[in-house]
Amino acid sequence: MTPERRTALEEALLPPLVALAVALVAGDLLILTYGEAPGAVWRLMLEGTWGNAYGIGQVLYKATALAFTGLAVALTLRVGLFNIGAEGQLAAGGFAAGLVGLALPAGTPMLLAVALCVAGAAVAGGITGAVPGVLRAKFGAHEVIVTIMMNFIVLAVLNYIVSAHLHVPETLHTPSINAGAVPRLADSIAAFHGSAANWTVLIAGATIGAVAWFLFRTRAGFEWRAVGLQPGAAEYGGVQVGRVWRNAMILSGAIAGIGGVNFVLGYKGYYEDGFAGGAGFLGIAVALVGRNHPLGVAIAALFFATLSQGGLAINAMVPKQMVEVLQGIVILAVAASVPEVRALVRAAAGKRRAAEAS
C-alpha cells in the first residue's frame, strides 16, 4: 500500500474507532454511576445481541431498516445534499407496500407479490423525495428545510388516512395484507425462532452492493460524486447539476421507502402508524458514522442495531435509555472527530516522512 493510500485509509477508519472508544469510556462512567460493574453490563449486552441466534436475528432485523435509511442519507450527501426526510420516506414506502399487499388477491405468487410491493414502496418513497429534489433543482429551495417539512406532512397525512379510513377498529394499523409477505428467517433456520429477522435483509444487502457499484463503477456515479465534491467542475464536465440533485433525491427517497418493507411485509404483515419510530432519523447517524460509504453504512447499521437491541438486553441492570445516551455520544464524537482526526493523521504522516527523510 502506498503511503498516500495508507493515510487515506487511516483517515476513513479512525473517526469511528475513536468514537467507539469515547463511547465505551462514557458508558463505563454511566454504568458506574448506576452502581453496576461495566464489564458485566457489556458482557450482558454482547450475549443479548451476538451471543445467540435470536439476538442476532433481532440485530439483523433492526439493521435492515437502518441500512436503507442510512444508504438514502449517504447517497444524498455524496451529491452534496442533506436528506433529513428519510423518516417520512420510510413511512410512505411502508404504507405503499401495505396498500399494494392489500390490493393484491390472495394467492398471488410470492415473488411477484413481493416485487410489486417493493416497487410500490420505492415509488412512494421516490415521490416523497422528489418534492424537495425538484424544489431544490428548480428554485434553489433548501432541501434540509423542505425534507423536514415533508416529514411533518407525510406523517400527518398517513396518520389521517389510516385513522380515518383504513384502520382495524381499536388499533392504528391497516388490515393484514393478502399477498406479499416476506418470509422470516426462522421459517428456514429454526434457531432464529421468535426474531423478526426476515429476507428483506437480502434486499438490503443487494441494495448496498448496487449503490456501491453505482457510485464507484458507473458513469452516472462518477458524475454524481463530482457534483458533490465540486459542483462547478462537474458543470464544466457537462453534468447538469440540478438534474443530478433531483434524481439523487428521488433515488434516495426510493431507497428509504423500500426500507418500509422490512416492517410491513417482513414483520407485522400490515402498515401501522408510527412504525418508522425514528429509524429514518437514525439513518443520518448511520450515514455519518459510515462515512457515506455503502460498506461503512452496512457496518454502522449493524452497530446501531446492536446498541438498540443491546439496550433491551441490559435493561434489567441499567435503564435501556443508557444506550440512547451512548448513541448520542457516538454521533457527537464522530461529528467532532472527523476534522481533528484528519489533522492528526496528516501530521503523523508528515512526521513519518520527516523521520524517513532524515
Add this chain to the structure above:
Amino acid sequence: MTAATTGTGDLAIRIRAVDKWFGAVHANRAADLEVVRNEINALVGENGAGKSTLMKIVSGLQPPDRGTIEVNGRDVTGWSTAEAIRAGVGMVHQHFMLVPTLSVAENVVLGREPGGRAMFDRAQAIRDVESLVASSGLAVDANRLVADLSVGEAQRVEILKTLYRGARILLLDEPTAVLSPPEVADLWRVLRRVRDQGTTIVLITHKLDEIMAVTDRITVMRQGATVARMVTKESTPEGVARAMVGRDVSLAVQSSAAQVSADTAPALEIRNLTVRGARVARAVNEVSLAVRPGEILGIAGVEGNGQSELLDAIVGFRAAEGGSLRLGGADLTRASVRARADAGLAHIPEDRHHRGLILDYSIAENLILGLQHRFSTGAQLDRAKIRANAEQQVRAFDIRPTDPALAVRGLSGGNQQKVVIARELSREFSVLVAAQPTRGVDVGAIEFIHDALRKARNAGKAILLVSAELREILTLSDRIAVMYGGRIVTEFARADATEEVLGPFMTGARRDGAAA
C-alpha cells in the same frame, strides 16, 4: 552566507532552519530568511516554493514544525496572529478580507474602533483614516463603500488596515496579481514612501520585473528551501530566474506570430454577444470577435472587465442575453455545455480549483472529466481504458507524481494545471478557449504550457487566449484585442502591439479603435 548577510542588529525578521509539513507535503525545508529593516525585501520563488507558508509562519497563522523565528531580535517562534499584530507585523493577503457593505473608514478601524466602551465614534474613525491616507499616500475616500471601490483601491484599504494597526513590518502576498499597470506603478510609489517612513516590507512575488523594479534585497526559495540571497542592485533578472528554477530559462518575449488570411472561415465566431453579470446588467456588451484556425487571438485587459462572463457565455455556463455564437458554422448560442464540447470546443478554465478539477478525484479520473461518456461501456466506466489513458497523458505531459491513482489535491499548482491541459488538448477539438492558462504555475511549467499552446495553434486549432498577464498575451498571441468595461475596445496585429500601446486601452484612458 553571501555578501547580503548583515549584522543581526538591523534585522526586522530572522528565520532559522524552519521546517513545515502539511501532511505528506514538505512545504519548508530548513528555510532561512533575513529581512533587513527599512528595506523592501523580495521573497521570490516558483509556486509551491514555500514562500506563502513561510509568511504564514511569520504572521502567526501557522506554527513551524522545527526552527526559530525572531522579530526585532526577539524569539517569537509559534506566536499567535494576535501577538504578531501587537508586535507590528501586518499581512496583506492575496484575497481581500473586507466587508463590502461597510465604508472604507469602517473597514480600516474594524476590530480597533475609536470611541468609548460601547459607542463607536464614526467621525473620529474618518478623521483617523483620512490622516493615515494623507501620510501614507494611499489615496482613497474614507467615506466610500468598499463595494464601490476598484480592485486597486480595495488593496489600498487592506494596506491602510495594517498600517492603522501600527504595522512596522508589512508582508504583501502577490499584491500586483489583480492590478492594472498604472495601479502597479501607484503601489510601488506608496511602498517606497511607506518604507522611507520606517516600515519594513516583504514582497512575495514571482514576477521578475517587479523584483528588479522596487526591491532592495532578494531572497529566492526553491522547493521549500532558501537557495539564494542577493542585493537587487548587484543581480540580474537572468540570475534570479536561474536561482528560482534551478536552470537557465529564456525570458525574452518571443513572438512567432502566425499570419492567417482574413478570408479563412473562422472556427469560432461571436457576434454582438451580450451577457448579464452578477452585478452589472451588461457585463459583456455587444462583443464581436472571430478566431480562425491556426491563430491565437489574445484578449488583454484588467480582470473584472467582462472576461469571465464572456468565457462563461462561450463555454455555456451563462446564457447570452443577445447575439450569437457559432462554432465552425454551427449555431451554438443556446447549446448545453456538453453539446458545445462535443462540437469541438475545448476549455482551460480560469479557476482550476473551482471549475477545472475535482481535487479529491484521482489524476486518472480528472483526466476524463467531461469525457466520461467516451470512457464507458453502457452505464459502466471502462476502468482499463481510463487507466491506460492516464498513463499515456501522465507521460506525454510529464505530470508528477506519476501514479495516476493519486488525488489531484496533493499535486503542485503546475502539475494540477498540466492535468487540465492534458485533458483538454487530448480530446478532439477545433477551438480552444484558454483562460489564465499559467496562473499560479511555476516558471518551468509556464514554458511547457506555452509550448503546448503553440503546438496546438500550429496544428491548425483556433485558440482564444484570455489572460491578465499582458506578458503572456504578448508572448503567445497572433492578434490582440483589449477588453474594457465589457467591450472589445481595440484590436491590434501582434506586430503593432506593445505594453505601452495596450496600457491606455486596458485602463479605459483610450477607447478609439486604432485598428479593428
